[in-house]
Amino acid sequence: MKKYSNGNGESQVPNIISLGTKVTGEIESDGDVRIDGFLTGKIHAKGKVVIGKDGVVDGEIYCKNTDISGKVNATMEVKEVTVLKATAVFTGKITTSKISIETGALFTGECVMSGTGTAKAKNETKKG
Structure with missing residues (x-):
């Protein structure tokens, strides 16, 4: 993760739960x-x-991107990209535009792909 600017010329570091x-x-x-x-x-x-290898989340996650290496039992809404690393254990529901699941990751639940391509496909199915 990188530092970012808060708009006032100051850079900030990410929030970390150690x-x-x-x-x-x-x-x-x-x-x-x-x-x-x-x-x-x-x-x-x-x-x-980012959920590190030893990280555990039980609840809800709403974000732009996510990178999971630990254990997550959650409902997630990710605007762009979801990455489940090889050590990830995920249970729940993911709504995301793109998803990458590495070999070894455990995924139990539901994934809904959002975005213009999915919406267009649903609309074309309803018409036909």
């Missing part, structure tokens, strides 16, 4: 969030959400 940290509640961020600890609750991030 290994050994447990959080219950809701996280809202204008930037990126990385979870290496345990979160029960919701994440709303305008940037990327």
